[in-house]
Structures are given as C-alpha cells and as structure tokens.
Amino acid sequence: MSNLAPLNPSLTVLIVMVLRGRSLSRIRGLMHFLELFPFIFSEAINCLNQAIDIYTDMGRFTIAAKHHITIAEIYESELVDIEKAIAHYEQAADYYKGEESNSSANKCLLKVGHYSAQLEQYQKAIEIYEQVAMSTMDNPLLKYNAKEYFFKASLCHFIVDELNAKLAIEKYEEMFPAFSDSRELKLLKKLLDAHEEQNSEAFTEAVKDFDSVSRLDQWLTTMLLRIKKTIQGDAGDLK
Structure with missing residues (x-):
C-alpha cells in the first residue's frame, strides 16, 4: 500500500510536487495558502529514500543520485539541517562517480566543501577543493x-x-x-x-x-x- 494513501489530499499533492522536482518556493507558498504544516518535507524525504532504495537495487544510480540531491536541497533550504544536506550531497557524488559522471559529482562535492567550511570542518573542505581542482586542471573547458x-x-x-x-x-x-x-x-x-x-x-x-x-x-x-x-x-x- 502506498505511504501517501492516508494523507490529506492537499498534502499528497504537495509531496508529489516535491518528488517531481517542482520549485520549492512555489511549494512553500502553497503550504502557507493551504495552512499545511512543514512536515510535508519530511514526508517527501521518506518517499524519496524509498525511491532511492528501489533505484539502487535496480542499478539506476544516476536517478538515485538525483533523488539524494533533492533531499539535500530540502535539508539545505527548508529543514535547515546542513549536516544532513552534506551527507546526501556526498552520497550523490559517490553515485555519480560510480557512473563516471565526474562533472555532476564535482558539483555535489563543491556543495560539500562549501558547507564543510561553514561548519568549520576545514580539513574536509580543503581535501574536497583540492580534489575538484585537480580533476578540472586537465580539462580545457574547466581548467581555469x-x-x-x-x-x-x-x-x-x-x-x-x-x-x-x-x-x-x-x-x-x-x-x-x-x-x-x-x-x-x-x-x-x-x-x-x-x-x-x-x-x-x-x-x-x-x-x-x-x-x-x-x-x-x-x-x-x-x-x-x-x-x-x-x-x-x-x-x-x-x-
């Protein structure tokens, strides 16, 4: 049985919008309009995590990585839990690396470096910035x-x-x-x-x-x- 079935229909619509990657600002506005509680994002994360499990079992790691990014963005801008955002960006980067999507992996790693430095985890940030810098040096389009x-x-x-x-x-x-x-x-x-x-x-x-x-x-x-x-x-x- 779907986990969405017992939810308020309006809440279900908003969760589906999150899962489909709709604008978080637009979703936030609808939440206020419908007077719904912010736990919509927690419910969306639960659904995304279930989807990640399914896609990783299928070997569809690129899609799983995209879902990790969506979760990271929710923690980043809505639930404001930067450490959890970092964890999901790291997982997305790992999946992208496994698929040899190095450019996408680097974008996620740069997010990790950005927030690690903000949290005063400087050694971690240094290692990431060095890693990404070295991976771009030999690319004519990205070396600068x-x-x-x-x-x-x-x-x-x-x-x-x-x-x-x-x-x-x-x-x-x-x-x-x-x-x-x-x-x-x-x-x-x-x-x-x-x-x-x-x-x-x-x-x-x-x-x-x-x-x-x-x-x-x-x-x-x-x-x-x-x-x-x-x-x-x-x-x-x-x-």
Whole structure:
C-alpha cells in the first residue's frame, strides 16, 4: 500500500510536487495558502529514500543520485539541517562517480566543501577543493575554474594556520602555474603579509581592492572575516 494513501489530499499533492522536482518556493507558498504544516518535507524525504532504495537495487544510480540531491536541497533550504544536506550531497557524488559522471559529482562535492567550511570542518573542505581542482586542471573547458578552488582551499588553510597557507599556496603554484598570475593569489599574498604584520587596515584594504573588481560572495566574506579576526586587536569587520 502506498505511504501517501492516508494523507490529506492537499498534502499528497504537495509531496508529489516535491518528488517531481517542482520549485520549492512555489511549494512553500502553497503550504502557507493551504495552512499545511512543514512536515510535508519530511514526508517527501521518506518517499524519496524509498525511491532511492528501489533505484539502487535496480542499478539506476544516476536517478538515485538525483533523488539524494533533492533531499539535500530540502535539508539545505527548508529543514535547515546542513549536516544532513552534506551527507546526501556526498552520497550523490559517490553515485555519480560510480557512473563516471565526474562533472555532476564535482558539483555535489563543491556543495560539500562549501558547507564543510561553514561548519568549520576545514580539513574536509580543503581535501574536497583540492580534489575538484585537480580533476578540472586537465580539462580545457574547466581548467581555469581550478584557481577558484585552490583559492578557497588556501583560505581554509589560512583560517587554520598562516604557515599552512603559505606552504599550500606554494604547492598549488607548482601544480597549476596559471594560479601564479591570478588575482586570487595576489590577494592571498597581500593578506599573508598583512596578517604577518598584524596589520588589520592593510588586510581590509587588500580585500576592498579585490572586491572592487571581483565581488565577494557571502562564503568568501565569511572566510575572510574569520581570518581577519585572528589579527590582534581587530574589530571583526571588513569596513
């Protein structure tokens, strides 16, 4: 018997919309309109997990990976459980790798790296960014994305330890010479100098100069603030 059968018909419709990948924002609006409780997403996750079991038994790992991504997105934006989102992105990446869908696997891994760093799991984030960077270096269409991933790995190193960051940057330059001429590396070297001198003003100016050309997103801003707070007497902002 279907698990959806005993549910309120309106709730069933919304769960089906989640399973079919409809816009979560649209579903959220309907939930408010129908005055339904947010447990719709938990019910949808249960259904998706059952579907994953079926598809993995059938050897349909690409479809199973897509369902893991849908679950991850629900945890990411609706139930706000980032650790569970990470777990499902990791599982999706594993399935994609098994199917040799490396581009799709990397997209999932980048999500894992992004959230791992936010949760201060820096070593995990570093390993992921390095892994994705190395997998894109030899791809003519993607190789210049590698500098972004090495940059993010460097920032994670920097938060942990200044010396670690210096050694990592040297390694990345050797691995990927194009990184040496990047604006990202120039910023890192300015930040390292400012940090070594415990000069928060120089640190802020370097960030502002970079931001005036390449806008910093929320993740980069957060990581840079964490580094800056390790400067003695710092006010804890980038203004």
